Amino acid sequence: MIRLSHHLTDPLIRSNPVTLQILGICSALAVTTALATALTMAAALIFVLCASAAIISAIRRHIPHAIRLILQITIIATLVIVTDEVLRAYAFEISQRLSIFVGLIVTNCIVLGRAEGFAMHHPVGPSILDALGNALGYGLVLVIVATIRELFGTGRLLGIPMLPLAEQGGWFEPLRLMQLAPSAFFIIGLMIWAIRTARPEQVERPEHRLLSRQGEARP
Amino acid sequence: MAEARGPWARFLARPNEDPVKALGMAGLVALGAALTVSTAATLLKPRQAANLEAARAARMEAMIEALPGLREVMEETGVTELQSRLVDLETGRMLPGGVMAVDAEQAARDPGTGIELPPEADIAGIGRRERVAAIHLLERDGALALVVLPMRGAGYQSTIHALLALEADLDTVAALTVTEQGETPGLGAQIERADWQALWPGRRIADDSGTIRIEVVRGAATTPYEVDGISGATRTGNGVTAMLRFWMGPWGYGPFLDRLAGEGAG
Numbered sequence: 001m002i003r004l005s006h007h008l009t010d011p012l013i014r015s016n017p018v019t020l021q022i023l024g025i026c027s028a029l030a031v032t033t034a035l036a037t038a039l040t041m042a043a044a045l046i047f048v049l050c051a052s053a054a055i056i057s058a059i060r061r062h063i064p065h066a067i068r069l070i071l072q073i074t075i076i077a078t079l080v081i082v083t084d085e086v087l088r089a090y091a092f093e094i095s096q097r098l099s100i101f102v103g104l105i106v107t108n109c110i111v112l113g114r115a116e117g118f119a120m121h122h123p124v125g126p127s128i129l130d131a132l133g134n135a136l137g138y139g140l141v142l143v144i145v146a147t148i149r150e151l152f153g154t155g156r157l158l159g160i161p162m163l164p165l166a167e168q169g170g171w172f173e174p175l176r177l178m179q180l181a182p183s184a185f186f187i188i189g190l191m192i193w194a195i196r197t198a199r200p201e202q203v204e205r206p207e208h209r210l211l212s213r214q215g216e217a218r219p
Numbered sequence: 220m221a222e223a224r225g226p227w228a229r230f231l232a233r234p235n236e237d238p239v240k241a242l243g244m245a246g247l248v249a250l251g252a253a254l255t256v257s258t259a260a261t262l263l264k265p266r267q268a269a270n271l272e273a274a275r276a277a278r279m280e281a282m283i284e285a286l287p288g289l290r291e292v293m294e295e296t297g298v299t300e301l302q303s304r305l306v307d308l309e310t311g312r313m314l315p316g317g318v319m320a321v322d323a324e325q326a327a328r329d330p331g332t333g334i335e336l337p338p339e340a341d342i343a344g345i346g347r348r349e350r351v352a353a354i355h356l357l358e359r360d361g362a363l364a365l366v367v368l369p370m371r372g373a374g375y376q377s378t379i380h381a382l383l384a385l386e387a388d389l390d391t392v393a394a395l396t397v398t399e400q401g402e403t404p405g406l407g408a409q410i411e412r413a414d415w416q417a418l419w420p421g422r423r424i425a426d427d428s429g430t431i432r433i434e435v436v437r438g439a440a441t442t443p444y445e446v447d448g449i450s451g452a453t454r455t456g457n458g459v460t461a462m463l464r465f466w467m468g469p470w471g472y473g474p475f476l477d478r479l480a481g482e483g484a485g
Contacts, residue, residue, distance in 0.1 A: 071244065074252050086263065
């Protein structure tokens with residue numbers, strides 16, 4: 001079990017899908033204006049990722065190589081549609097606020113990435129742990145970003161007032177920028193910076209280097 | 220050996236490069252996916268419909284709340300909700316009988332209850348229109364106080380559904396509420412915001428000669444027939460304009476409103 005547990009804990013920070021692999025950014029921008037939507041989105045992703053990893057891993061020996069992506073996407077899309085239907089039935093208001101972003105889990109790179117990169121080659125147990133770890137890593141980033149954005153953008157958390165607003169006689173002036181998409185970029189950028197400062201091995205090597213001009217022949 | 224095994228085991232034992240296996244797996248996965256999705260959709264449908272109905276009722280309630288003085292009128296006269304009536308759109312006559320909960324779009328699609336619109340009349344881009352529409356009336360001391368007309372039209376990427384409330388002169392907008400839309404989040408979808416819908420009360424549909432002039436303009440409104448557009452959502456605004464012009468015109472509620480105005484005068 002100890003040998004397996006790194007599948008679960010690694011993706012939380014060390015190889016977090018959002019901050020290291022920069023995957024799933026689009027939905028991380030869109031659903032993090034409030035903590036409630038971020039939590040719902042994280043729960044939806046945890047379910048889709050774990051279930052798709054389990055199914056794909058279970059039938060991995062019988063997936064023909066040529067059509068594997070089609071089969072993976074079909075399975076993922078099915079799970080996403082079911083999730084969306086359940087949300088619309090049992091969490092109607094939140095599903096209205098998440099609008100298309102639940103449906104867009106199909107195209108979330110993390111899901112297909114873990115299916116293709118891990119579940120296709122590993123047994124069911126480790127695949128589920130890996131999926132859970134990655135989904136939690138994504139959820140963790142979502143929750144951190146959403147907490148910052150909702151708290152400083154509106155002075156509330158989960159809709160409950162936390163900071164006394166200036167317009168009601170308090171001292172806190174909501175930062176409108178926090179409710180706009182760019183602020184999610186800033187926060188994720190700062191998180192990536194912080195993690196890579198603490199763990200310099202994550203820093204990517206520059207793709208292009210200026211060549212030295214020494215020895216350049218000129219007629 | 221192979222003969223001892225069932226067809227299922229033989230299928231699974233085929234190499235993955237085998238076309239039969241590829242087709243078979245694709246079929247099996249597709250079948251499983253189709254069954255799962257249709258089961259979920261069928262089982263959850265009643266709950267979702269109830270949610271949508273509740274949301275629609277809440278929007279109606281919000282519109283009643285938003286109309287100046289309407290709540291008081293309703294309390295005074297003891298009316299707890301708007302009166303719903305069926306209207307034959309072609310003749311403009313109100314039909315006797317109660318209103319069933321029929322989806323207007325579904326009614327429009329059915330050849331028995333809907334008609335195909337000629338392309339030149341179909342400015343709202345809806346293709347077909349129901350023959351009979353459910354409208355809502357509010358009367359005060361026996362006189363008409365408010366008419367609420369449901370309408371829909373093509374926006375930029377979705378069908379916009381709205382309720383238009385007209386005052387007793389059948390020309391002044393009392394409120395416009397967008398009840399359903401799927402426009403671009405952050406741009407066109409702002410038509411659902413209360414602050415945009417608050418621009419509508421007091422606008423006029425037609426000028427004194429009867430020409431329909433209501434319009435969502437780009438930028439700021441300058442006349443009583445204009446409403447500020449949303450920047451970045453010109454085509455959604457155009458969709459709302461076309462929707463209002465269609466439904467207020469001869470192919471929409473025109474005959475009904477004419478008849479209502481005639482009755483009021485006579």
